Amino acid sequence: DAGVIQSPRHEVTEMGQEVTLRxxxxxxxxxxxxxxxxxxxxxxxxxxFNNNVPIDDSxxxxxxxxxxxxxxxxxxxxxxxxxxxxxxxxxxxxxxxLTGFGEKLFFGSGTQLSVL
Amino acid sequence: QKEVEQDPGPLSVPEGAIVSLNCTYSNSAFQYFMWYRQYSxxxxxxxxxxxxxxxxxxxxxxxQVDKSSKYISLFIRDSQPSDxxxxxxxxxxxxxxxxxxxxxxxxxxx
Numbered sequence: 363d364a365g366v367i368q369s370p371r372h373e374v375t376e377m378g379q380e381v382t383l384r385x386x387x388x389x390x391x392x393x394x395x396x397x398x399x400x401x402x403x404x405x406x407x408x409x410x411f412n413n414n415v416p417i418d419d420s421x422x423x424x425x426x427x428x429x430x431x432x433x434x435x436x437x438x439x440x441x442x443x444x445x446x447x448x449x450x451x452x453x454x455x456x457x458x459x460l461t462g463f464g465e466k467l468f469f470g471s472g473t474q475l476s477v478l
Numbered sequence: 479q480k481e482v483e484q485d486p487g488p489l490s491v492p493e494g495a496i497v498s499l500n501c502t503y504s505n506s507a508f509q510y511f512m513w514y515r516q517y518s519x520x521x522x523x524x525x526x527x528x529x530x531x532x533x534x535x536x537x538x539x540x541x542q543v544d545k546s547s548k549y550i551s552l553f554i555r556d557s558q559p560s561d562x563x564x565x566x567x568x569x570x571x572x573x574x575x576x577x578x579x580x581x582x583x584x585x586x587x588x
Contacts, residue, residue, distance in 0.1 A: 366521070404580040405522070405566065418575070453521050460573065467514075467576065469521025 366470035368454050374476045380442040383473045385454030386435055393460060395467065396429055396439050397453040405453070411437065412460070444477045451475070481505050484567055484579030493588050497554040501567035501579045504548065508569040508577075511543050513552045516564045516581065525565070526552065557586045 367386040375381055387394045395410040409419040414431045422429070426445070431437040441448055451472045459465040484501045491497055499513075509530055514522035526541040528534045528550075534541045540553040550569070554561055567579040 405578040407575055410575075455521070466524045466527070467522075469523065471519070471521050474519075 366454055366456055366468050368452075368470035368473050370473060371471065372474045372476075374478065375444055376478050377445055378443045379477075380440065381444045381448075381475060381477075383439040383452050383454075383475070385437045385439070385470060387437070387454070387456035388468055389435065391456035391458050391468070393457045393465075394431060394437050395455040395457075396437070397455060397469075398450045399453060399472070400450045408439070441475075444475075446477045449475055449477050479504060482567065482569060482577050482579045485582055486580045488583040488585060490585045490587060491557055493557060493559060493586055495557050495586070497552075497557050497561070497584060497586075499552040499554075499565050499567075499582050499584070501550050501569075502548055503550070503569060503577075505569075505571065505577075506545075506548070507571035507574070509572055510570045511541070511550050512568045512576075513539075513541055514566045514568055514578075516566060518563075522566055559586050559588050562586050 369384045392413050396408040397405050399405045408421045409429045411431045429439045451474050453469050453472045455467045455469045457465045457467050482503045511528045513526040515525045516522040528541050528543050531543045531545045538555045542551045562585050564581040564583045566581040568576050570576045
């Protein structure tokens, strides 16, 4: 099992540009989560999907952020337009059950985003 | 007030020391308590998992939960340089989202 795969590993862009982050969850996992990690705020849940359907997007900071999951093996997180305060490490994670039942989360290696 | 509070450190100890990492929380509905370990430039990975109160031991690691005090701890015995990482506590209520602490950066010096 290759684990959760994220791309790109690093992204450097200029303010105002569109950024797309990609994630392939572990096969068979029904839940997919997008997190953002910063020194100031720690690890924050942005949105999660169950069976490709967005369930809770209350953590998405602004309308500039959007996420999709067109099929069970692929998800994207898009920021348009990007701003310097969006600079952070973005993690994708998947699990076979909702984490509220003690389910283990499997994280990808993250995308380090720098917006100049 | 955050739901989960964790001292970010950094914490530096000599090899062989006993390390104590702690988190406090405010939501009495939390039932599942976890510790994730995150190495530099990697995603977090589950280290320990405890349901409700009590202790759980796994090798050099011991997780404790005191629900009456809303306080959880992770102890590392005979710490090794390979234990150098950021340790995040995480917890959830039944059916709820996993809430993470800020993470404590630990450095074990040879």
